[in-house]
Amino acid sequence: MSVVVTGATGHLGRLVVESLLERGYPAADITATGRSTDKLADLAERGVTVRHADFEDRASLREAFEGADAVLLVSGSELGKRVEQHRNAIEAAKEAGVGHLVYTSAPRASDTTLILAPEHKATEEILAASGLSHTILRNGWYNENFEQVLEQAREHGALIGSAGEGRTASAARRDLAEAAAVVLTDPAPHAGAVYELSGDTAWTREELAGYVSELLGREIVYRDLSHEEHEAVLTGAGLDAGTAGFVVGLDRNTRDGELSATSGTLTKLIGRPTTPVAETLRLLA
Ligand SMILES: NC(=O)c1ccc[n+]([C@@H]2O[C@H](COP(=O)([O-])OP(=O)(O)OC[C@H]3O[C@@H](n4cnc5c(N)ncnc54)[C@H](OP(=O)(O)O)[C@@H]3O)[C@@H](O)[C@H]2O)c1
Known part of the structure; x- marks a missing residue:
């Protein structure tokens, strides 16, 4: 089973890759993507496949996602541009025949006044309409x-x-990264789930x-x-x-x-206290 992690050049995505490796997931089955692949050179040395993928460039996403059983879409960091960027990633995942997509969202994204939520809510809606099998990880602070x-x-x-x-x-980011790794390595039981993680x-x-x-x-x-x-x-x-x-x-x-909100779901997923x-x-x- 192959897994692709976007945003692997950032803090969370990097920790997800590390967590997959720590859990014994074969490096050869992991693809780490980002815009500046030089930041991923050490992962390449450890056997992880490294691919350039830019949320603004759907072809690069499609190529990076080709043949993946599961993709982690780490929400982008460019506020105001993210809905279209995430749409690109979701469309690319569909075109590439991805088996399951996991998206990092925000707490209660669909019904909160949180100022950062609207782009996450819109992304969740695009994902729901896409027909892709998916899991939403509503990551807390x-x-x-x-x-x-x-x-x-x-x-x-x-x-x-x-x-x-x-x-x-x-x-901690590491806790949330571990939860993502848990879902990515065995997506089927989490299909359709919306997890509030705190x-x-x-x-x-x-x-x-x-x-x-x-x-x-x-x-x-x-x-x-x-x-x-x-x-x-x-x-x-x-x-x-x-x-x-x-x-x-x-x-x-x-x-x-x-x-x-303290849902307890994060602890349940990672099997230890946060x-x-x-x-x-x-x-x-
Ligand atoms: N829950 C929270 O407290 C919290 C706090 C801050 C952010 N967030 C959200 O969670 C995400 C992950 O957190 P983080 O700490 O890992 O953030 P981060 O270190 O800033 O990483 C963001 C990642 O998104 C990638 N990215 C941004 N724009 C992109 C584009 N156009 N194409 C491809 N990749 C792109 C970045 O790649 P580059 O290296 O190429 O820039 C980087 O890998 C953030 O992006 C943000 O959406 C959550």
Whole structure:
């Protein structure tokens, strides 16, 4: 059985390939794809097939997907362009006769106010209409998204935000990658499934400040601001208006509980507890 991983030049896709290899999946049955294949040279040396594939170039996708039993479509990183890019990948998978397609989506993509959800919702709809056998992995927030709080804490002794008491059920990228590997290696039982994948526990920003305090050995507080104050602080620190609005939008979503659900599905798929955010931060510190 052959598996193709898109976005293998990025963090998640790379970890999926690593996870497949760790699970004993034969390197010869794995194809790692991306735009800059030089980033995949070490995988090629380990026997993984490496192919150039660009979401903007359907022919490159079709060629990379040819003969695959399963393809992992890791959602792209170019916001605003992703629906057409993902459509290209889904169409290419159909044309190449792919057996099963796995897509990395966002929490409750079909009925959330999460600002990043619309492109995922549209992709899920394209996938549903495609007739392809598929699985949707609605990946929750990565623990690694909070790496920058370490720098904030070291510099200012405080974390700021406007997420209030909102909780985040984050998981390590490695956990989510392992779940993808589980589905890719044996897709049949997961056909048609929509999995909400999140960490086992959901934490508040105040709790996050507590974890960081322990890690750095000094007291770090969380200062909760109004969304307006938060945006003003971010633009005052040099962030452009679009980025500041995006960051505040995500905190608004967090305050509203859009990232807080703990379904337990990720743990069930990977057969172990998820990695606490404090543990990921410890590794990153
Ligand atoms: N759940 C979360 O917390 C969270 C956070 C951030 C992002 N995400 C989503 O999850 C995805 C994977 O996360 P990540 O951390 O692995 O992101 P990442 O490290 O930025 O990787 C993104 C991958 O998408 C590839 N890509 C982007 N545009 C492409 C195109 N036109 N054609 C082919 N490949 C393209 C990139 O290839 P290149 O190396 O060629 O750029 C890269 O391999 C992201 O792309 C984003 O959709 C989720």
